[in-house]
Amino acid sequence: TDLMRRVLHYASHGYTYWTAGEIAPAKAEALALKLAERYGTGRTETQRYRAKGRGEANTMLLMLHDPKDRASPVYWWLMATPGTGLVHELEELADIRRKRANLTGYELLVLPRKRLEKDKPDRASKPTWTWVMTQETFDGWKSRIQTAVRQDNEKLIQQMLHSLGKVPGFRGVRAQAYLLYRIARADWKRTRKGELPYPAPLVRYCGRYRKAGAVAVAEVSRKARRQKQQKMPVS
Incomplete structure (x- = not known):
């Protein structure tokens, strides 16, 4: 979720x-250093501002590893x-507005946003990015709901709703989660002739400004190299 947020x-x-892409943990530090040197992924905010003023492309490297x-x-x-720069010359970059970024069953796209009470009446509501x-993934959830409801398995239904409440709380995902609950409620009413006796799951918002949990890439690579050395046979 932290990576999706970033x-x-x-x-x-x-x-x-x-x-x-993906790379072995022992080589992650070398990759980060290479991309920083070649494309400037480690620039400061001031350096990025100046580069943008010169028409140069800025870059950012994000990594994910399961500790x-x-x-x-x-x-x-x-x-x-x-902008201009080696990153556009040497890398085969996709435009995220045309080729959606996909991660663990979720994709990033721009969706219209409903007007809120705090919005100024004379200002249009701009579409925003969301997952x-x-x-x-959505069809998989629908199939899971149908199976749980039609089997009338109380434990299966509760597990399904609990898992649905744990999906990443981005605006688009939250809307889909509550749509799935409405599908479950309608399916129950159609097959069981009554109201679904379980409340809607609470899908918590992903804090927009919450600091992501992080660890130094050097630490990940060094631990991996030490572990590899310990496993090497002694002659």
């Missing part, structure tokens, strides 16, 4: 070109703004 943040701030599974790969995202379930 990708959304940078996409909404002009980093609309991207490429992604509970040190053998799992490090997934990385390289994001860039429009949504992919069609495959």
Whole structure:
């Protein structure tokens, strides 16, 4: 969820070109250093501001690693703004507005936003970036709901609703989660001839400005290298 939040943040701030991949944890630090040297992923805010003024592309590197599974790969995202620079010359970058970014069953896109009471009446509501379930993920939830409801399995229904309440709380995903609950309620009413006796799950908002949990990439790589050395046979 932290990675999804950061990708959304940078996409909404002009980093609309991207490429992604995965790498062994022991090599992640070398990759980060190479991209910082080649594309300036480690620029300060002042350096980014000046580069933008010169018409140069700014870049950002995001990485994800499961600390509970040190053998799992490090997934990385390289994001860039429009402009001149090596990143557009050397990398095959996709435009996130045309090729949707997809991550663990969710995709990033721009959706219209409903007007809020705090919005000024003379100002149009601008579409904003958000994550949504992919069609495959949404259809999987519908199938799970139908199975739970039609089997009239109380434990299965409660597990399903509990899991639905744990989906990432982005605006688009929240709307889909509550739509799925309405589908469950309608399916129950149609098959059981009554109201669904379980309340809607509470899908908590993802805090927009909440600081993401992070660890230094150097630490991840060094731990992986130490672990690899410990496993090497002694001759």
